[in-house]
Amino acid sequence: xxxxxxxxxxxxxxxxxxxxxxxxxxxxxxxxxxxxxxxxxxxxxxxxxxxxxxxxxxxxxxxxxxxxxxxxxxxxxxxxxxxxxxxxxxxxxxxxxxxxxxxxxxxxxxxxxxxxxxxxxxxxxxxxxxxxxxxxxxx
Numbered sequence: 416x417x418x419x420x421x422x423x424x425x426x427x428x429x430x431x432x433x434x435x436x437x438x439x440x441x442x443x444x445x446x447x448x449x450x451x452x453x454x455x456x457x458x459x460x461x462x463x464x465x466x467x468x469x470x471x472x473x474x475x476x477x478x479x480x481x482x483x484x485x486x487x488x489x490x491x492x493x494x495x496x497x498x499x500x501x502x503x504x505x506x507x508x509x510x511x512x513x514x515x516x517x518x519x520x521x522x523x524x525x526x527x528x529x530x531x532x533x534x535x536x537x538x539x540x541x542x543x544x545x546x547x548x549x550x551x552x553x554x
Contacts (some may be wrong), residue, residue: 416550417449421469421470421472424466424469425466425469425544426466428462428465428466428469429462429463429466429488429540429541429544430465431458431459431462432459432462432463432466432537432540432541433453433459433537435455435456435458435459435462435533436455436456436459436477436533436537438439438455438477439451439452439453439455439456439459439530439533440530441518442455443447443523443526443527443530446523447518449513449520449522449523449526450513450526452516452523452526452527452529452530453506453509453510453513453521453525453526454472454510454514455531456506456530456532456533457506457507457509457529457533459534459536459537459546460495460503460506460532460533460536460537461478461481463536463537463540464481464484464485464503464540465481466503466540467485467489467540467543467544468481468484468485469523470505470537470544470547472487473488478507479507480527481508482504482507485500485503486500494543495540495543496539499535500532500534502510502536503536504534506529506532506533509521509525509529528553533545533553
């Protein structure tokens with residue numbers, strides 16, 4: 416893929432992340448479904464992770480692949496704290512439970528906690544990408 420095209424995709428994914436966070440915040444403020452809040456919060460993290468993976472030219476087609484590559488390429492190598500990886504895994508798990516296991520209901524508190532962790536995740540990824548662009552580092 417051309418570097419110009421790759422840069423465009425990175426910017427696109429980074430623009431999607433705060434939109435998803437804003438959607439989740441809007442839902443929280445309106446006391447809407449915790450399921451929807453978790454969904455948008457997870458996707459904010461997912462879009463930010465896709466931007467990171469686009470930067471290194473590794474973009475898997477499945478959610479689990481994105482999470483796994485975030486772990487192996489960034490968290491385990493010390494570019495991000497392992498806590499962010501745990502938060503990403505937990506958000507994915509909660510989204511799976513709330514979207515596909517109808518008998519389990521999420522609490523508003525759990526949804527808000529997921530949103531807070533998503534905000535931290537997106538901020539960390541943006542900061543990393545800005546710093547790596549400024550210094551010319553690939554990872």
